[in-house]
Amino acid sequence: MTSNPSTSPRLKEIFRAILSVSIIVVGITHFVKPLEYASIVPPQFGDRLAMVYISGFFEILGGIGLLIPLVSVAAAWGLIALFIAVFPANIYQAIHSIPIEGIPHHPLFYWFRLPFQAVFMAWAWWYTRKPEEQPGASSVESLVESSMNR
Template sequence: MSKYKELLRVILAISIIIVGITHFSSPDTYVKIVPPQLPYPWELVYISGVFEVLGGIGLLVPNVSQFSAWGLIALFIAVFPANINMAVNHIHLDNIPDSPWFQVVRLPFQAVLIAWAWWYTKPSDPRQQAAIINLEEADL
């Protein structure tokens, strides 16, 4: 695997761990953007924080990195309604730009995060990738 891909794995992992930790250090920030239709906003913030930290750590552990990448994809999809709620209702968060431009850019960025995590759902070892391809061909 390229050094570039590995560097980006570490950047994603550390970034998501930091964001996860902020769910505990500043939960009220995240509670503000939980859609009002969802019950237990505080609990949802803490649960998503736990999964962000675990997903980030797991992305760094070779034996579980693929599983963690899939988990992060699910998490990025699960929290998307909060991003929509923030944009649609123009919810201001401290230390985050409050311009309509930022709100518009922030939503498609979730797709970038999903694609970034998806990159790590494939085996890192070319031999392992070849074995998967051979198994898929055998099923045909």
């Protein structure tokens, strides 16, 4: 069974849009309900509300950047850094079972969410390489060039 070379890039772009929109929406919620997010920021981080606004700003910026080819690789790396930076808040939420509206309130759910941060990091990492650097890209280009030279 052979695969269509255009399927993978198309699917990747669909997932890029899904990640971008999701991150932008979550970033916006940091400004709509900042006190809820502030409640999960560990006190050691200082001004909790400032941390919420800063992370929300960078989520929106990263989500938009992921859609702009010129900066999408940098945006993907920025999102990975952001996911790492906010991970302590997710741990703090799980330890203290702190509810946030829109997220099911169950202590086990908070713990279950933690490994999914790695999924989000991997998802963003998928966009850290330019299309021409992707495995198989040169073979696809060669195939296209050879068919055009006939």
